[in-house]
Amino acid sequence: MSASPRPTTAEELRGAGLRVTAARVALLETVRDGDHLGVEAIASQVRDRVGHISLQAVYAALHALTAANLVRRIEPAGHPARYEGRVGDNHHHIVCRSCGAVADVDCAVGDAPCLTASDDHGFAIDEAEVVYWGLCPACSTGRSS
Numbered sequence: 001m002s003a004s005p006r007p008t009t010a011e012e013l014r015g016a017g018l019r020v021t022a023a024r025v026a027l028l029e030t031v032r033d034g035d036h037l038g039v040e041a042i043a044s045q046v047r048d049r050v051g052h053i054s055l056q057a058v059y060a061a062l063h064a065l066t067a068a069n070l071v072r073r074i075e076p077a078g079h080p081a082r083y084e085g086r087v088g089d090n091h092h093h094i095v096c097r098s099c100g101a102v103a104d105v106d107c108a109v110g111d112a113p114c115l116t117a118s119d120d121h122g123f124a125i126d127e128a129e130v131v132y133w134g135l136c137p138a139c140s141t142g143r144s145s
Helices: 009-015 022-033 039-050 055-067 138-145
Strands: 072-076 080-086 092-096 100-107 129-136
Touching: 009 022, 022 039, 022 055, 039 055, 055 072
Parallel strands: 092 129
Antiparallel strands: 072 080, 092 100
16 A cells, blocks of 8 residues: 655645645745745745745745744744744754754654643643754864864
């Protein structure tokens, strides 16, 4: 028995109740192909694919895609928002204090939400957000030389 084919980007947009446009398709594919991209980098790459798109339209599309859980928005303290296509698995991030590089970190222990709060205060916890901070290999090498 073979696995069913992965839905196209357009089918995913429709399935999320979103209108399919060339800009949205390009934007979703750009985020998924990228590495924790900021809005300016996303806009630039989408423009390379489809021509002119305003920054406002990029922000609006990112908002819609985030609300539909097709992309994830992260905003490490002191850094602009970044977007990624890895959603639904409650992974975490590591951020370089020097250059701002961001990388994914899988959950360290057990099932989501990865951490059990010492006191949940009655909340039904469904996610834990952990951000590790440090220096990436390039920046730590630069400091030691």
